[in-house]
Amino acid sequence: MNFEGLEKAEVIKREKRFRLYVSFKGEEILTYLPNPGRLQGIIYPSATVYIRKRENEKRKTFYEAILGVQNGVLVSLNASLANKIFEENLFRFPVKIKEFRREFNYHGKRYDFLINNKILVEVKSVTLVEKGVGMFPDAPTIRGSEHLEFMKDWLFEKWVVFVVQREDAKIVKPHRDLDERFYRATQIFKRSGGIFWAFTCYVTHSGINFKEFIDVQV
Template identity: 35%
Template sequence: MIIENPTVKGKFVKRINRFLAYVEIDGEVILTHVPNTGRCKELFVPGATVVLEKRESRGRKTLYELEFVYKGSRLISIDSQVPNKVVLDNILRGKIKQFNGYDVIEREKTYENSKFDIRLSKNEEIFYIEVKGVTLENNGVVMFPDAPTERGAKHMLELKKVKESGMRAAVIFLVQMDDVLYFTPNVKTDKKFASALKDAVDAGVEAYAFCCDVKENFVDIKREVEIRF
């Protein structure tokens, strides 16, 4: 995924709510949109170097979208819309071998009480996929979630139902950074999600993690990452 709009670097100042933060750009403190409602406490620290996308469109309250954060020398994509776009693009291009061979590729399709990010189908075969973006990292180990998520646990339970109904089901953890060791569920933060994920996998739900090649205007899948429970 390439960001076509201009980008600019700044210094993170302060997050004022889930959607807005102050960033210093060329000495001026500017209100910017934060496209991630997660905590991201280890990323949104005063003085952190950030990369913003300039979006000039009617109706926007802010000119800039906060897209990337430098954690030391590590560049991390924080936009929660990016994982779905990147995974879908790679499936459409046939770049993820586990998901090749389907004729119909659809976004945001509902099964019972949950809406999943992607549905693949061919003849009578149906495959539901849920995508989770990962921005939390500690010494090369990446984890999800960074805050308790009832919705995430519900998705795992529903994926289990999909599998038990005879269809294919998978969760993809898209790690929005490079150079990581492995992925693991964040048991300390959300035992319920970690348990629901393990139950789903034990029932046959597929789980994959991929890290990304991340540049200041670019994000794409780089390689598969080991998952450890």
């Protein structure tokens, strides 16, 4: 997946979840931040971000934050990219694709993918890494917990895939101290036969690509 037209900016402040004010070419501009998480250690006053102009200039926000930096490591900020990255790398998983559906509804919940009318898949974007440990979530997620809780009733194969949008994680764990309910949901999911996957990504100013699979500890 490629990035184009990135330019360096400096964070001034974050307003609400998706609004980011940055200093860019001597001006203060409003930038769209495509991530509802807290992004601790990544988004803060004076932090470096890389932004690009949005394609649809009719919208109020003309720029979008694409990358952040933490301890010299580039971090992809767009949480929704995780699904696209998973799709691009599905060939790396031990499954022969015969049928592939996006946004499959089950128990009144919308799940990310259904593979071969059998494998129910939910993808999670990970940006929080501390001492080599990737953690999800970085903000409490009722929706994320409910998805895993309902997946226990799925009678066929089911996956939760953590896409770490940076390269420095060695393992992934549920962030129990931040979201106890999500942690419990991972235990329910695991006991019901659910399978966890995780992989890291190389992130550069020109794009983001698969690096390697890593372990998930629940």
